Structures are given as structure tokens and as C-alpha cells.
Amino acid sequence: MTTHDAKQMTTSFQPRRPRRNRQSAAIREMVQETRLHVSDFIFPVFVMEGAGQRTEVASMPGIFRYSPDLLLDEIGRCLDLGITTFDLFPNLPEAKKDKYATESQNTEGLYLQTIQRIKAKYPEACIMTDVAMDPYSSDGHDGLVDDGQILNDETLEILSKMAVAQAQAGADMLGPSDMMDGRVGYMRQALDNAGHKNVAIMSYTAKYASAFYGPFRDALDSAPKFGDKKTYQMNPANRREALIEAELDTAEGADILMVKPALAYLDIISLLRQNSQLPIAAYNVSGEYAMIKAAAQNGWLDGERAMMESLMAIKRAGADVILTYFAKEAAQLLANA
Ligand SMILES: NCc1[nH]cc(CCC(=O)O)c1CC(=O)O
Numbered sequence: 025m026t027t028h029d030a031k032q033m034t035t036s037f038q039p040r041r042p043r044r045n046r047q048s049a050a051i052r053e054m055v056q057e058t059r060l061h062v063s064d065f066i067f068p069v070f071v072m073e074g075a076g077q078r079t080e081v082a083s084m085p086g087i088f089r090y091s092p093d094l095l096l097d098e099i100g101r102c103l104d105l106g107i108t109t110f111d112l113f114p115n116l117p118e119a120k121k122d123k124y125a126t127e128s129q130n131t132e133g134l135y136l137q138t139i140q141r142i143k144a145k146y147p148e149a150c151i152m153t154d155v156a157m158d159p160y161s162s163d164g165h166d167g168l169v170d171d172g173q174i175l176n177d178e179t180l181e182i183l184s185k186m187a188v189a190q191a192q193a194g195a196d197m198l199g200p201s202d203m204m205d206g207r208v209g210y211m212r213q214a215l216d217n218a219g220h221k222n223v224a225i226m227s228y229t230a231k232y233a234s235a236f237y238g239p240f241r242d243a244l245d246s247a248p249k250f251g252d253k254k255t256y257q258m259n260p261a262n263r264r265e266a267l268i269e270a271e272l273d274t275a276e277g278a279d280i281l282m283v284k285p286a287l288a289y290l291d292i293i294s295l296l297r298q299n300s301q302l303p304i305a306a307y308n309v310s311g312e313y314a315m316i317k318a319a320a321q322n323g324w325l326d327g328e329r330a331m332m333e334s335l336m337a338i339k340r341a342g343a344d345v346i347l348t349y350f351a352k353e354a355a356q357l358l359a360n361a
Pocket residue numbers: 154156157158166201202236237238239240241253308309310311
């Protein structure tokens with residue numbers, strides 16, 4: 025090729041050159057479409073019995089179960105970073121579990137006492153709770169088990185008592201994660217009847233029967249004792265069904281709709297965002313956290329960049345709120361940016 029030919033090619037007229045908007049950090053930031061902010065995040069936290077104790081979840085490096093006193097300290101540190109909302113889960117000894125999840129309504133028990141203690145010390149913190157039987161169930165299922173079946177309507181009764189007990193303890197927002205049919209409406213009515221009209225419900229609307237919950241079940245020792253959760257959690261192959269779930273939860277009074285997991289379900293997040301006027305949340309689950317941590321520990325990818333890229337992707341897909349175990353690390357990075 026002669027010099028003349030090369031010149032001809034490089035000066036060929038191209039009015040549209042998307043690279044012009046990528047040429048400097050100043051321009052790239054100016055035209056950036058999606059931005060992460062610490063207020064996007066909800067931090068899921070694990071509480072366990074005892075005092076002065078914390079144990080790391082083996083499959084979730086950097087994530088700990090805290091005894092209530094140390095959890096209060098951790099929440100204080102997170103509030104300083106600008107994280108305002110916490111999703112609380114209890115790790116209970118096997119001896120406290122039974123068929124009916126009785127411990128979930130024990131006002132002197134670990135979970136309800138911890139909600140009270142957090143709200144007493146940090147009234148400004150928004151406490152989201154988990155409504156499902158599995159952390160308290162000797163069967164390790166989200167609903168009541170009878171003869172190997174997960175009963176729907178009988179479970180609603182237990183869940184709504186649990187919900188009212190949590191609201192009574194001071195919870196700001198309830199997160200039914202069980203996937204029983206009709207539980208949002210049933211719970212809404214029970215809450216209103218008990219005078220908790222302003223306690224919100226973030227429904228796990230499209231929750232899939234996913235392999236990515238493994239590390240969470242380690243954290244709580246809550247794996248199902250038999251079978252799987254496929255008769256209540258959704259089939260990962262289904263997309264339209266998420267719209268049916270969204271329609272029902274909306275009609276039943278959900279305040280926020282959630283998709284779970286997040287990264288393998290970005291299309292579902294986008295679908296609900298486009299078909300609902302409600303805020304959409306996405307749960308970046310334990311297995312999604314563990315994958316990035318494990319690869320980073322092996323030196324196989326840059327953990328910080330993979331974390332921020334993943335969170336950005338979840339927001340870009342349409343999530344207004346992201347529940348993530350990365351909340352604290354991401355908040356630290358955003359604060360230093
Ligand atoms: N009600 C159960 C529940 N609530 C939140 C999670 C998973 C969260 C995570 O993996 O981070 C699960 C696991 C399951 O359905 O077995």
C-alpha cells in the first residue's frame with residue numbers, strides 16, 4: 025500500500041464516530057448512562073447466637089455471621105459508609121428448629137430481639153426482614169411440610185404471624201422469600217389488621233430455583249433436608265411466568281418487586297422494569313458473590329473490577345435497588361472514587 029492509499033482510507037468521510045465519546049475520561053464520564061450510588065444497595069447480614077463472636081462463612085470470603093452485639097458494631101460501620109438498609113437473616117442451632125418454625129414468633133428469640141436492638145440503637149437504619157420458614161424449619165423448607173409436600177395455604181397462616189411479629193419488633197420492610205401463592209395479600213391484610221399499615225413489603229416476586237443459593241444455605245445451615253424447592257421456586261427456563269408473578273404481587277399490595285438471582289436473570293429484571301411502575305429490586309445472591317471472590321482469590325480476575333461491572337450491569341438492566349454482599353466493599357470504593 026502506498027502512503028497515498030493509506031491517507032485516502034484514513035480520511036474517508038465518516039460522520040458517525042462513536043469513539044469520539046470515548047476519547048477522554050472527562051467525556052466518558054459525561055456521557056455515562058448508568059451510575060452506581062451507595063443508596064442503590066441493601067446489605068444482607070447474618071446474625072447468630074452468642075456475644076463477642078463472629079464466624080466467616082467458608083463459601084463467602086469476607087462475609088461473617090455476627091452475634092447481636094458485634095452485628096450492631098458492623099451496622100454502625102456500614103451506616104458511616106452511607107449504607108442505610110439491611111436485610112437480616114438468622115442462623116439458628118438445629119435444636120431451635122421445628123416443623124412449624126415456632127421460633128420465628130418467639131419475641132425473646134434471636135431474630136426478633138436483634139431487630140429491636142438494631143432499631144433501638146439506630147432508628148434511622150431501615151431494617152428489612154426475611155419472611156420464610158427455612159431458617160427455623162427442621163425440614164429446611166420455606167413452607168410447611170406434610171407427607172413430603174409443601175403446603176401452600178397452611179403456610180400462609182404461619183408466614184403472616186411471622187410477618188406481624190417482625191413488624192411488632194420494629195421491622196421497616198418485610199421480604200417474603202418463600203414463593204407461596206397469595207402470601208403478599210394474606211400478609212398485607214394481617215399487617216393492616218394488626219395496625220402496621222406503613223410496614224412495607226418487598227416481595228421476592230420472580231425467585232428461581234437456582235444453584236446459586238448454595239453458599240447462603242451454608243451460612244444459615246438451612247439446606248432442605250429432602251428434595252428441592254422446585255415446587256415453589258420458579259423454573260429458570262421461564263420468562264413469561266415472571267410477568268404473572270409480578271401481576272399477582274402488584275395486585276396483592278407489594279411495594280417493591282424483586283428478581284432473584286440477578287446476574288443470570290438480567291433479562292427478567294429488564295422485563296419487570298418495562299412492565300411495572302413499581303420499584304424493581306434484584307438480589308445479587310451468595311453464589312454470584314462466591315464466584316467472583318473465588319476467581320479473585322485465585323488471581324484469575326480482578327475482583328474489584330468484576331464486582332463493580334456486575335453491579336453496574338444489574339442496575340443497567342433496570343434494577344432500582346440491589347441486594348448484594350458486595351454492598352460494603354462497593355460503598356468503600358465509591359466513597360474513595
Ligand atoms: N427463603 C430462603 C432464602 N432467602 C434468601 C435466599 C438466598 C440468598 C442468597 O443465596 O444469597 C434463600 C435461599 C433459598 O431459597 O434456599
